[in-house]
Amino acid sequence: MTRKARLLVAVLCALVSAPAIAVVIMHIPAFGRHPLPYGDAINHTAGAQRHVTNMVSAVNFDYRAFDTLGEELMLVAAVTGTLVLLRGRRGESLSDRAAQAGNRPVCERSEAVTLACRFFLPLITTFGIYVILHAQLTPGGGFQGGAIVASGTLLLYLGESYRLWRRLVRSRLLDMLEAAGALVLVLCGLGPMARGGAFLQNVLQLGQTGALLSGGLILVENAGVALAVTAGFILLLLEFLEETRATCEGEGP
Amino acid sequence: MIAPATDVLAPLPVAVPLLVGTLLLLVGKVLPGRLPDALAILAALAVVTIDARLAAHTTGGPLVYWMGHWQPRGEVTLGIGLVINEAEAILAAFMALLFAATFIFAWGYFEDIRALFHVLMLIFLAAMQGFCLTHDLFNLFVWFEVMSVTAFALTAYRLEADPLEGALNFTVTNTIGSFLILGGIALAYSLAGLLDFGALARSLAQHADDPVAVGAFCMIAAGLLIKGAAIPFHFWLADAHAVAPSPVSVIFSGAMVPLALFGLGKIYWDVFETVPPVQLLMRTLVLGLGVTTAIVGGVACLRQRHLKRLLAFSTISHGGILLIGLALPGPVSLAGVLAYFIGHGLVKGALFMVAGVLLATAGGIDELWLRGRGRPVWPAGVAMAVAGSLLGGAPLGLMDSGSRLIGAAAGARGEDWILIAVVLGTACTGGAVLRGAGRIFLGLGEIAGEEARGPSEDESEKPARPLWLMMLPVIVLLIIAIGAGLPHADETMLGAAARFLAWDRIASIGPIGPATAAAVPAPSHPFVPWLTLGLAILIAAHELGHAWLPRSWSRTSRRVLSGPVFTAIDRAHDGVVGDYVVWILIGLALFSVSSAAALHAG
Amino acid sequence: MRGRGAVSFVPWATVAWLFAVGIYGVITSRHYVHLIGCLTVIQSATYIALLSVGYRFGSVAPIFYTRPPSTPAVDPVLQALVLTDIVVGATVTALLLALTLQVHKKRGTVNPERLRPMRQ
Numbered sequence: 001m002t003r004k005a006r007l008l009v010a011v012l013c014a015l016v017s018a019p020a021i022a023v024v025i026m027h028i029p030a031f032g033r034h035p036l037p038y039g040d041a042i043n044h045t046a047g048a049q050r051h052v053t054n055m056v057s058a059v060n061f062d063y064r065a066f067d068t069l070g071e072e073l074m075l076v077a078a079v080t081g082t083l084v085l086l087r088g089r090r091g092e093s094l095s096d097r098a099a100q101a102g103n104r105p106v107c108e109r110s111e112a113v114t115l116a117c118r119f120f121l122p123l124i125t126t127f128g129i130y131v132i133l134h135a136q137l138t139p140g141g142g143f144q145g146g147a148i149v150a151s152g153t154l155l156l157y158l159g160e161s162y163r164l165w166r167r168l169v170r171s172r173l174l175d176m177l178e179a180a181g182a183l184v185l186v187l188c189g190l191g192p193m194a195r196g197g198a199f200l201q202n203v204l205q206l207g208q209t210g211a212l213l214s215g216g217l218i219l220v221e222n223a224g225v226a227l228a229v230t231a232g233f234i235l236l237l238l239e240f241l242e243e244t245r246a247t248c249e250g251e252g253p
Numbered sequence: 254m255i256a257p258a259t260d261v262l263a264p265l266p267v268a269v270p271l272l273v274g275t276l277l278l279l280v281g282k283v284l285p286g287r288l289p290d291a292l293a294i295l296a297a298l299a300v301v302t303i304d305a306r307l308a309a310h311t312t313g314g315p316l317v318y319w320m321g322h323w324q325p326r327g328e329v330t331l332g333i334g335l336v337i338n339e340a341e342a343i344l345a346a347f348m349a350l351l352f353a354a355t356f357i358f359a360w361g362y363f364e365d366i367r368a369l370f371h372v373l374m375l376i377f378l379a380a381m382q383g384f385c386l387t388h389d390l391f392n393l394f395v396w397f398e399v400m401s402v403t404a405f406a407l408t409a410y411r412l413e414a415d416p417l418e419g420a421l422n423f424t425v426t427n428t429i430g431s432f433l434i435l436g437g438i439a440l441a442y443s444l445a446g447l448l449d450f451g452a453l454a455r456s457l458a459q460h461a462d463d464p465v466a467v468g469a470f471c472m473i474a475a476g477l478l479i480k481g482a483a484i485p486f487h488f489w490l491a492d493a494h495a496v497a498p499s500p501v502s503v504i505f506s507g508a509m510v511p512l513a514l515f516g517l518g519k520i521y522w523d524v525f526e527t528v529p530p531v532q533l534l535m536r537t538l539v540l541g542l543g544v545t546t547a548i549v550g551g552v553a554c555l556r557q558r559h560l561k562r563l564l565a566f567s568t569i570s571h572g573g574i575l576l577i578g579l580a581l582p583g584p585v586s587l588a589g590v591l592a593y594f595i596g597h598g599l600v601k602g603a604l605f606m607v608a609g610v611l612l613a614t615a616g617g618i619d620e621l622w623l624r625g626r627g628r629p630v631w632p633a634g635v636a637m638a639v640a641g642s643l644l645g646g647a648p649l650g651l652m653d654s655g656s657r658l659i660g661a662a663a664g665a666r667g668e669d670w671i672l673i674a675v676v677l678g679t680a681c682t683g684g685a686v687l688r689g690a691g692r693i694f695l696g697l698g699e700i701a702g703e704e705a706r707g708p709s710e711d712e713s714e715k716p717a718r719p720l721w722l723m724m725l726p727v728i729v730l731l732i733i734a735i736g737a738g739l740p741h742a743d744e745t746m747l748g749a750a751a752r753f754l755a756w757d758r759i760a761s762i763g764p765i766g767p768a769t770a771a772a773v774p775a776p777s778h779p780f781v782p783w784l785t786l787g788l789a790i791l792i793a794a795h796e797l798g799h800a801w802l803p804r805s806w807s808r809t810s811r812r813v814l815s816g817p818v819f820t821a822i823d824r825a826h827d828g829v830v831g832d833y834v835v836w837i838l839i840g841l842a843l844f845s846v847s848s849a850a851a852l853h854a855g
Numbered sequence: 856m857r858g859r860g861a862v863s864f865v866p867w868a869t870v871a872w873l874f875a876v877g878i879y880g881v882i883t884s885r886h887y888v889h890l891i892g893c894l895t896v897i898q899s900a901t902y903i904a905l906l907s908v909g910y911r912f913g914s915v916a917p918i919f920y921t922r923p924p925s926t927p928a929v930d931p932v933l934q935a936l937v938l939t940d941i942v943v944g945a946t947v948t949a950l951l952l953a954l955t956l957q958v959h960k961k962r963g964t965v966n967p968e969r970l971r972p973m974r975q
Contacts, residue, residue: 001829001831001832001835003831003882003883003968006831006832006835006882006883007879007882007883009835009838009839010835010838010878010879010882012842013835013838013839013841013842014838014875016842016845016846017841017842017845017846019845019849020464020468020845020846020848020849021845021871023464023849023852024440024464024465024467024468025864025867025868025871026864027463027464027465028440028443028465028863028864028867029443029444029465030863031862031863031864031865031866031867031907031910032862032863032910032911032912033911033912034443034446035446036446036909036911036929036930037328037329037446037447038329038330038331038446038447038448038930038932039446039909039917039928039929039930039931039932039933041326041329041331042331042917042931042932043917043924043928043931044924044925045326047919047924048924053918053919053920054917054918054920055917055918055919055928055931056917056918056931056934056935056938058931059931059932059934059935060935060938062321063321063323063331063332063932064332064333064391064392064932064935065320065321066320066321066332066333066392067333067391067392067395067935067939068939069271070380070383070392070395070396070398070399071395071939071942071943073271073274073275073376073379073380073399074376074395074398074399074402074942074943074946075942075945075946076275076278076372076376077372077373077376077377077399077402077403077406077946078402078406078945078946078947078949078950079946079949080278080369080372080373080406081373081402081403081405081406081407081950081953082406082949082950082953083366083369084366084369084370084373084406084410085406085409085412085950085953085954085957086953086956086957087365087366087412137920138918138920139916139918143938143941143942175278175282176279178278179275179276179278179279180279182271182275182278183272183275183276183279186268186271186272186275187272189264189268190268190272193261193264197322198264198318198319198320198321198322199263199264199268199318199320199321200320200321201321201322202321210920236949239953240952240953240956243956391936391939395939398943401947402943402946402947402950405947405950405954406950409954409957412957412961413961414958414961414962414972415972416972417954417957417958417961418958418962418970418971418972419972420954421887421951421954421955421958421970422972424947424950424951424954425881425890425894425951428894428947428951429878429881429894429897431943431947432874432897432898432900432901435901435904435905435940436870436874436900436901436904438905438936439901439904439905439908440904442905442908442933443908448932492972495972496972827971828970828971828972829967829968829970829971830881830890830967830970831881831882831883831884831967831968834878834881834882835882838878
């Protein structure tokens with residue numbers, strides 16, 4: 001089909017479906033005013049049952065931890081998949097030059113950029129670690145904090161050189177950290193079974209509500225997730241940045 | 254009552270592959286030689302054993318297992334539950350078996366990435382187990398997504414233009430499917446406030462005429478049908494299965510696509526069956542889609558010369574037959590679905606492995622180019638002929654059990670016309686495979702001048718594996734496909750189906766009553782398998798015997814085959830992702846119109 | 856409508872609008888990176904759909920660090936679901952971008968209309 005034909009058919013479909021969609025929207029329970037039994041049950045009991053104050057983390061790492069296990073393994077699969085798709089020798093040598101896009105010149109880094117990056121990198125990393133550690137207390141957790149820390153490392157590339165980025169960011173180590181994080185999560189599931197509990201049952205000491213070490217198994221799962229997410233995202237960045245290098249002879253895909 | 258010792262097995266089908274997968278990811282690079290392959294095979298076989306044990310122990314009642322030990326609090330289910338019935342355990346065991354066979358077939362195949370292939374496949378296996386056994390709507394979506402992500406990555410392994418483009422089409426269309434499922438989950442949650450199947454079913458029973466419930470079903474069904482390749486959502490499948498490496502295609506066609514369709518059945522029976530407009534939709538729209546898919550898939554199958562694309566269209570056609578079985582109510586058709594699922598998976602898996610053998614030994618996959626070149630690997634030819642006959646309706650084995658049961662269910666409702674679609678689809682796909690076998694291994698069916706136009710790209714797969722290693726899983730799969738259809742298969746499937754329908758919905762939240770299995774129905778038309786097989790052989794013979802037919806006959810048949818309908822079908826499958834998305838929209842419009850009609854009629 | 860103000864359909868109309876805009880972009884796209892961006896737009900539609908189901912007027916976020924646990928709060932389950940959804944989106948985007956990169960290297964183009972597998 002040509003673009004015009006596609007658009008025409010799509011508009012026709014939209015017109016045909018519009019009445020049904022309108023009927024559904026009109027019958028959806030009132031926004032902001034309908035009962036939420038599941039949410040209320042968790043809000044009222046999770047604090048007492050698990051000694052945590054962040055209900056979303058309680059749901060993520062305790063009540064619905066099986067979902068988080070799947071989500072974590074999906075991230076591992078995606079990072080592994082990207083590694084498989086971007087396999088190739090490009091960018092693995094420290095001395096690779098940046099590839100040129102068309103006629104655009106490759107600019108020198110300005111000192112302002114380098115200064116700003118050096119200033120912000122420790123701040124962002126600290127903030128990311130703070131978000132990770134306070135998963136069960138305030139908004140945040142392994143996923144969010146891991147993404148922050150991983151994005152922070154990009155400042156290394158922006159402010160310094162590709163050479164330094166590659167020296168500091170070691171793919172072997174990151175591979176192992178990512179796998180270790182996923183393994184921690186799987187063991188959090190199997191571990192309680194060894195003590196007669198259910199899969200992913202929170203069997204550790206719960207600690208005191210509001211303390212940094214509270215929530216029992218939630219802490220361990222959070223740590224595993226943080227490790228895997230940080231390492232996974234940095235690996236993704238690594239793979240994509242490798243592609244920005246110019247190709248040399250005989251380099252494969 | 255179920256022995257408490259088996260309770261502990263419930264999360265293991267998911268946990269064991271994940272454990273082995275993450276361990277392989279951690280240490281895979283330093284493991285010597287073929288140790289990752291061996292570990293993967295062991296993990297898959299372990300899952301088969303666990304699932305078989307679970308199946309054996311759930312004949313008396315389903316196993317209900319709450320993750321994290323979160324029992325429901327009154328009416329509110331707090332955690333994620335697994336409800337394992339015999340039917341689900343049998344399917345899960347079969348899928349793990351298919352994975353084990355694939356790992357043997359792929360021994361030494363993925364040299365570039367070594368253990369990473371096994372990591373991805375083990376996560377894929379775990380996701381399929383989770384999808385099959387879960388009893389929570391969002392958990393179903395999570396495992397669906399994990400399956401999709403691993404599939405996307407594995408499709409493009411070969412990193413050439415065609416696989417990459419096929420993978421892109423696959424990813425874009427299936428991602429839109431995921432979004433639709435999420436929208437459906439949002440709608441269902443807004444009505445019910447809970448995510449457990451049992452709790453949802455109870456809540457939706459009170460909203461029996463609410464358009465939102467119907468809307469939720471339509472969106473989730475559309476998303477699952479995209480993955481299950483029903484018309485008009487099926488366009489991505491031919492592209493993806495044709496370019497994926499053969500071991501991966503085995504899993505796609507043998508397990509992933511039928512599992513998505515079974516998932517549709519699961520959410521229908523477990524959640525939405527209490528909503529009358531949805532019942533009507535299943536009996537009419539989904540049945541109609543199944544019939545159309547079976548016929549169009551079969552016809553398109555005949556027109557392919559790329560062997561893997563031919564097999565992909567045959568998967569679409571047989572998926573349509575599965576959909577017919579799911580749309581018909583009652584335990585007899587469900588029993589047919591279970592038997593057909595396993596039988597088709599075994600046979601299709603074996604066929605894709607034969608295609609892989611041809612790619613590795615003869616170095617090509619175009620049927621016309623391969624004419625006569627299969628003679629050195631004649632065991633593969635025997636396997637292909639056997640598989641083609643099974644596919645074409647031969648009256649032995651699990652596939653025949655399945656189609657017989659589905660036919661009996663259709664006959665019992667007076668809807669015998671459905672059998673026409675089943676016969677047509679089966680005969681076309683069986684005929685296409687038999688034609689391929691005859692041409693490749695016997696050198697029949699020469700077409701002057703056609704062989705000069707080869708496939709779009711040179712294809713070959715890694716040749717260094719010994720033939721016996723590649724043929725071993727093929728033979729095992731075919732033996733199980735034929736042998737497991739021995740006397741008690743029908744009763745087992747009927748019993749499993751009856752128990753599933755009686756218990757699966759309410760098992761997580763309420764007590765369960767007795768379940769009686771239906772008696773094995775007498776086949777309504779005992780000549781049907783012979784008719785189908787005869788038709789398949791006729792089709793194959795016609796295509797192969799062009800040289801001996803009178804000139805005028807072959808000219809008319811050629812003119813018919815280049816007629817408007819067939820060329821339209823060919824042109825619709827043009828590979829442009831924008832067109833595929835438009836077809837998805839057409840399908841959604843179809844759902845909207847049908848649900849409006851169903852609501853009006855109810 | 857069930858005795859509520861007109862505000863009720865605004866989130867859902869937004870969802871429908873975002874979905875439509877995203878699909879329009881996917882259908883008419885001429886550059887795969889643009890198409891991936893449009894998929895992200897459709898994803899935002901699902902976020903809004905899920906979050907608006909869980910909202911409650913006069914409630915706070917479900918974090919009780921400085922508030923007593925009996926304060927009315929919105930549904931934390933849906934927020935956890937959206938978190939999973941975001942991870943799904945990120946992972947699929949990464950895979951799609953990697954595929955696009957490789958296709959560009961092999962074919963020299965990233966125009967969806969020119970990328971047709973199995974040109975028979």
